[in-house]
Amino acid sequence: MSDPVFEAVSKAKRQEESGNPKAAAETLEKFLSENPLSIPPRMELARIYIYKLNDREFGITQLDVILDMDPDNIDALKAATTVMMTDKKYRFRVDEDYSHLVSLVAARKDPKEFAQVCAAYAVFLRRQMVDFPKSGEYYEKAIAAVPDAYEYHQDYAVLLLNDLKDYPKAKTELEEVLRLKPNSISARKNYDLLMKTKYDKDGNLKKQGFFSRLRH
Numbered sequence: 001m002s003d004p005v006f007e008a009v010s011k012a013k014r015q016e017e018s019g020n021p022k023a024a025a026e027t028l029e030k031f032l033s034e035n036p037l038s039i040p041p042r043m044e045l046a047r048i049y050i051y052k053l054n055d056r057e058f059g060i061t062q063l064d065v066i067l068d069m070d071p072d073n074i075d076a077l078k079a080a081t082t083v084m085m086t087d088k089k090y091r092f093r094v095d096e097d098y099s100h101l102v103s104l105v106a107a108r109k110d111p112k113e114f115a116q117v118c119a120a121y122a123v124f125l126r127r128q129m130v131d132f133p134k135s136g137e138y139y140e141k142a143i144a145a146v147p148d149a150y151e152y153h154q155d156y157a158v159l160l161l162n163d164l165k166d167y168p169k170a171k172t173e174l175e176e177v178l179r180l181k182p183n184s185i186s187a188r189k190n191y192d193l194l195m196k197t198k199y200d201k202d203g204n205l206k207k208q209g210f211f212s213r214l215r216h
Contacts, residue, residue, distance in 0.1 A: 021052035150180035
């Protein structure tokens, strides 16, 4: 027996792959006009409008419809936070959505997924909320979940160096990056600059000194 949801989504994907995202959207919209509570086609419709038809607002509206029906829909929350996190007008909503998403993902007990969400939230907190301490807390959660992912140590080190000014912790994180990825040129440069400008020849933290901003 055929599955109408699967058929509608599959047809839309074929249309999109053939270079006609507008027709794909029309296929999904027609299906949703008759089946408004069906979530998978609406997720596809949101994605197409956001990334293929360049109508982000309409795509976000589709995600909102899904979240109105199912506030705990993890896929919709991931999609919504991803598309809205770069726009300051959504920052308070995104902050709430990320907090909710973290709790939902934690319950699934998948450390990689949990770390990814925590790291994404940390980026948002740093760039849009300018909440550096809280950003650091979520980098630490990501690192605790997946300690061997060098990217989390690297991003946390940049936060520690540039924003939190916690040089001992930054030193530890950069050393961990170099352990996990010995050929990291940026980590080596940042580590050498840190040791040159913030530590004396005996390896003790200097009390004063100029420190230029570090980047990835």
